[in-house]
Amino acid sequence: MKYDWILFDADETLFHFDAFKGIQLMFSRKGVDFTQADYNQYQEVNKPLWVAYQNGKIDAHELKHSRFLQWAEKLGTTTMELNSAFLNAMADICTLLPGARDLIDSLSERAKLGIITNGFEELQDVRLEKTGLKKFFEQVIISEQVGVAKPDKKIFDYALGKMNYPCKSRVLMVGDTLQSDIVGGINFGIETCWLNRHNAEKEEGLEPTYIVSSLVELKKILIP
Known part of the structure; x- marks a missing residue:
């Protein structure tokens, strides 16, 4: 070797890492029908955040907070709760x-x-x-x-x-x-x-x- x-x-x-499938499962558990169009909109926010994270411009907390901010406001919950629910769903479909x-x-x-x-x-x-x-x-x-x-x-x-x-x-x-x-x-x-x-x-x-x-x-x- x-x-x-x-x-x-x-x-x-x-x-x-099927993020669409994971995020769909996460939202279905909350009674929300999360569509491909919703996912495309989410990715418009999420993708630049990952680039900024890799470039050292933001930290992990900021990434996790910002990517779910709109949905947290819409559902009356916190970004951290949504982030945990998403990671749990990703673990379930792993x-x-x-x-x-x-x-x-x-x-x-x-x-x-x-x-x-x-x-x-x-x-x-x-x-x-x-x-x-x-x-x-x-x-x-x-x-x-x-x-x-x-x-x-x-x-x-x-x-x-x-x-x-x-x-x-x-x-x-x-x-x-x-x-x-x-x-x-x-x-x-x-x-x-x-x-x-x-x-x-x-x-x-x-x-x-x-x-x-x-x-x-x-x-x-x-x-x-």
Whole structure:
């Protein structure tokens, strides 16, 4: 095995993250019919907030508060209550990506495994428990706890410390998002694998060490 540590993103790298399905379930539990048009409107607010979060312009609390502000006012509740209800719904519908369990099971015998996620603390542990993956990960680094998000080098510095400072050449970052996972890994000086499941265009000047279309393909590269 070329690597001592393999770090994974969480959403859409290990876990399906169907936000529309999750938010629909959350609102259905409140007696609200949440439509695709409602979701599109929500995303007009949510997407720029995530960009601002990754760029260090807002913190996790501001993101969670602002994305549900209009709905909280409409339903006469708080943004924190809606955010918790949403994360609970996402945990309830959580499933692994194809090949994730087999990959993690196989790699765990050959390297140490960690997660670095920009997702929220409330969701991570319950998903790892529910899917039976918790025992495989020695470190779960959550941006909300650290105070900075990928691609900021500080979250990778923090992770390296938790990992007892392995040689960077022996660490691989695997993720689906170029601007957080791959840019973050490259800037930190570790090798990267872009999980490009939807055949997106690679950005010019950005060179991941590997590009794969599935976790099954990644397993063939890491465990030939």
